[in-house]
Amino acid sequence: MIRDSVKAAQIEAMKAKDKDRTAATRAILAKIKDKDIELRTKDGGGDDDAMVTDVLQKMAKQRRESISMYEEGGRTELAEQEKYELSVIEEFLPAQLSEEETAALIDGIKAELGASDMKDMGRVMGELKKRHGSEIDMGKASSLVKAALS
Structure with a gap:
C-alpha cells in the first residue's frame, strides 16, 4: 500500500536526519490523515490506495502551481523547495501515462x-x-x- 511506503520513507528520512525529506513525508501523511477524517464523517472510506493516490495528485498539482507562481515572482528559493517536495510526492504516485x-x-x-x-x-x-x-x-x-x- 502506498500509505505504508510513505510511512517507511518517513522513518528512513528521520533515521538519516534528512530534514527536508522528513518534512515532505510528514506533509503527505498529514494530508492523508485529513482525508481519512473527512471520509470517516461521510461514508466510511473505500479503496485506500485510490484515496491516497487522489491526495497525492492534488498535492502534486498544488506544488506545480506554486512553483510557477514563485518562479514568476522571482522567488527561486521557494520554487526550489516546492520542486523538492514535488519530487518526493511523485515517488509515491503510480507511473503516469505519456x-x-x-x-x-x-x-x-x-x-x-x-x-x-x-x-x-x-x-x-x-x-x-x-x-x-x-x-x-x-x-x-x-x-x-x-x-x-x-
Whole structure:
C-alpha cells in the first residue's frame, strides 16, 4: 500500500536526519490523515490506495502551481523547495501515462461514446477519470480532450 511506503520513507528520512525529506513525508501523511477524517464523517472510506493516490495528485498539482507562481515572482528559493517536495510526492504516485498514450485512450473513449464536439467533453473526461484517473494528469488530459473534440 502506498500509505505504508510513505510511512517507511518517513522513518528512513528521520533515521538519516534528512530534514527536508522528513518534512515532505510528514506533509503527505498529514494530508492523508485529513482525508481519512473527512471520509470517516461521510461514508466510511473505500479503496485506500485510490484515496491516497487522489491526495497525492492534488498535492502534486498544488506544488506545480506554486512553483510557477514563485518562479514568476522571482522567488527561486521557494520554487526550489516546492520542486523538492514535488519530487518526493511523485515517488509515491503510480507511473503516469505519456501524452501519446493519453491521446490514444482519449481517442478510444471518444469513439466508444460517439463523442463528436465540445458538448461531449464532460462525458469523455468523466469516463477517462473513472477508468484511468490515477494514471493520468487530468489537467493535461483536459487540453488533449479539447483538442480531440475541436
